[in-house]
Amino acid sequence: MTIQNNEHTPRGPSDHSIRDRVVEAATEHFGHFGFEKTTVSDLAKSIGFSKAYIYKFFDSKQAIGEVICTNRLAMIMDIVHSAIADAPSAAEKMRRLFRALTEAGSDLFFHDRKLYDIAAVAARDKWPSAEKHEERLKKLIEQIILEGRQSGEFERKTPLDEAAHAIYLVMRPYISPVQLQYNLETASSAAAILSSLILRSLSP
Amino acid sequence: MTIQNNEHTPRGPSDHSIRDRVVEAATEHFGHFGFEKTTVSDLAKSIGFSKAYIYKFFDSKQAIGEVICTNRLAMIMDIVHSAIADAPSAAEKMRRLFRALTEAGSDLFFHDRKLYDIAAVAARDKWPSAEKHEERLKKLIEQIILEGRQSGEFERKTPLDEAAHAIYLVMRPYISPVQLQYNLETASSAAAILSSLILRSLSP
Numbered sequence: 005m006t007i008q009n010n011e012h013t014p015r016g017p018s019d020h021s022i023r024d025r026v027v028e029a030a031t032e033h034f035g036h037f038g039f040e041k042t043t044v045s046d047l048a049k050s051i052g053f054s055k056a057y058i059y060k061f062f063d064s065k066q067a068i069g070e071v072i073c074t075n076r077l078a079m080i081m082d083i084v085h086s087a088i089a090d091a092p093s094a095a096e097k098m099r100r101l102f103r104a105l106t107e108a109g110s111d112l113f114f115h116d117r118k119l120y121d122i123a124a125v126a127a128r129d130k131w132p133s134a135e136k137h138e139e140r141l142k143k144l145i146e147q148i149i150l151e152g153r154q155s156g157e158f159e160r161k162t163p164l165d166e167a168a169h170a171i172y173l174v175m176r177p178y179i180s181p182v183q184l185q186y187n188l189e190t191a192s193s194a195a196a197i198l199s200s201l202i203l204r205s206l207s208p
Numbered sequence: 209m210t211i212q213n214n215e216h217t218p219r220g221p222s223d224h225s226i227r228d229r230v231v232e233a234a235t236e237h238f239g240h241f242g243f244e245k246t247t248v249s250d251l252a253k254s255i256g257f258s259k260a261y262i263y264k265f266f267d268s269k270q271a272i273g274e275v276i277c278t279n280r281l282a283m284i285m286d287i288v289h290s291a292i293a294d295a296p297s298a299a300e301k302m303r304r305l306f307r308a309l310t311e312a313g314s315d316l317f318f319h320d321r322k323l324y325d326i327a328a329v330a331a332r333d334k335w336p337s338a339e340k341h342e343e344r345l346k347k348l349i350e351q352i353i354l355e356g357r358q359s360g361e362f363e364r365k366t367p368l369d370e371a372a373h374a375i376y377l378v379m380r381p382y383i384s385p386v387q388l389q390y391n392l393e394t395a396s397s398a399a400a401i402l403s404s405l406i407l408r409s410l411s412p
Contacts (some may be wrong), residue, residue, distance in 0.1 A: 084369050128390075162408065170405040177381040186386050194377050196363075201374040204366065205409035 023061050025053065027075070030068045039069055039122040066131065073126045073133040078121060080108045082142045085097070094152030098171075099199040100150065105141075106195040110188060116184050123181040141179070149206065151203075157208040168170070171202050182201065214238045225267050230255065231279070243273055243326040270335065275338040279331045280323060284312045285344060298356030301409075302375075302394070303403040305352065309345075310382045310399040314392060317385070327385040345383070346376050353410065362410040375406050 029051040032043055044065050048055040062068045085105035091097040112120045126134040146168040152158035175198070177183040178191050187194065233255040238246055248269050252259040268270045291308035295301040316324045330338040350372040356362035379402070381387040382395050391398065 051408070159408075162404075166401065166404070170401045173394075173402055174378055174405065177387065180390075182390050183381065183387055186384075190377075197370065197374045198377055200366075201378065201406075201409045204363075205405045 005076045011073075015194075019061070023071075024199055025126045026053070026058060026061055027068060027071045031072050031075075034069070034072065034122055035116065038118050039065075039125055043067075069122050069126065070131055070133050072119070076112070076123065077133060077137045080105070083108050084144070088148075094148050094155060094157050095203050097151070098145075098202060098206075099196075101144065102175055102178070102199045102202075103192075105175065106191045109179060109181060109184045113185065113188060120151060120181055124185075127180050127182045136171075137150060139174075142168055145171050147192040152206060156208065159208040166204070170205075174198055174202055213381050223265070225323055227275075230257070230262055230265055231275045232273060235276050235279075238273070238276065238326055239320065239322045243269075243329055248272075273326050273330065274335055274337050276323070276326060277335060280316070280327065281337060281341045284309070285341075287312050288348070292352075298352050298359060298361050299407050301352045301355070302349075302406060302410075303400075305348065306379055306382070306399045306403045306406075307396075309379065310388075310395045313383060313385060313388045314395055317389065317392060328389070331384050331386045342376075345379075346372055349375050349379075356410060360412065365412040371410070374409075378402055378406055 009197050020157050027046075030047055033047050033050050037046070042065075042101075044058055047065075047068075051058075058068075063066075081185055084101060084104045087100045088097040091093075091100055112123065123134075149158060149164060149167055153160050177187050178195055178198075184191065221256050230251075234251055237313050241250070243289075246269075248262055249259050251272075252262050255262075262272075266275075288308045289307060291304045292301045295304055316327065327338075329335075350368055353362060353368060353371055354377075357364050381391050382399055382402075388395065
């Protein structure tokens with residue numbers, strides 16, 4: 005399944021704005037009726053476009069879902085980056101990263117439940133948007149570890165990729181929308197307790 | 209909901225054996241048809257008892273499910289205890305504990321899928337059997353930490369209950385049947401990588 009991508013497809017600005025309009029309407033529509041229960045026909049009807057016209061811009065329902073996910077994940081990464089930007093140490097960055105991700109996930113669950121459901125499908129079915137997000141988070145964890153190693157806050161013996169992957173695994177049940185729903189009650193206290201454990205594991 | 213308990217209810221040996229027979233038949237029956245989809249009437253019919261007769265011995269379907277869970281969890285604890293019994297160090301005990309629990313959970317999932325589903329209901333609805341199992345595991349983690357502190361393998365600064373709780377939280381996605389199903393693919397490699405992280409967090 006290929007996903008149409010604005011950046012690599014030469015299209016005029018009006019095509020852009022039509023894509024945007026479809027995505028906006030779909031975000032609203034899926035948000036109300038749920039992603040899995042809605043067809044492209046339902047969506048087309050609600051926007052007042054023909055199904056064929058929508059298929060001119062998107063290969064599939066998943067392709068529309070991908071754009072919605074990508075947008076939301078970009079928003080979450082923005083929140084994360086501003087949460088850690090002015091942290092005084094790598095340790096504090098790690099804590100804030102975990103907290104910001106848990107809060108963003110809980111927020112999505114409680115305030116955008118239907119979009120949370122799209123995110124859960126994306127995670128379950130390993131959509132490219134979800135996989136890329138995972139990669140981005142692992143890279144960010146690596147960066148924070150490197151920073152802490154350079155400043156002498158963290159140990160340097162463990163291979164960087166192993167340390168980053170292990171930390172990602174500790175965080176995943178509170179990040180992945182498929183799993184977070186089982187951990188919502190304890191997510192914020194768990195993020196604090198597990199951050200401390202992660203930092204103990206990093207201490208020189 | 210109260211759960212009938214052999215130890216505190218004075219019953220004759222024949223009552224015991226009838227209880228055992230119901231539990232055995234129910235294990236079989238739920239194992240085939242699933243716990244949530246089966247009623248006590250279905251079960252009674254399959255054993256050839258009246259529904260009223262079964263209710264003489266068990267307050268509810270959950271009460272029967274509880275006995276099945278308790279039996280299975282006792283089996284898992286036996287496996288765990290023999291896995292760690294001859295470990296040469298506290299660190300190795302921690303590794304084996306994590307591995308044995310992950311394997312026992314995966315085994316249940318792949319070979320007793322319908323019983324796994326009962327376990328998932330028990331975990332989701334916080335049945336006493338599931339809660340007690342959790343407590344037992346936390347205690348065991350505490351014991352292993354204490355042992356490692358006494359032998360000088362582990363650090364002694366972190367409050368014992370915090371350290372044990374954090375380690376339990378790291379293991380939980382691979383132990384809890386509600387969550388393990390999302391982590392099956394990676395469970396065995398995750399158990400290894402996360403055991404190493406846990407041990408780094410415990411190092412003096």
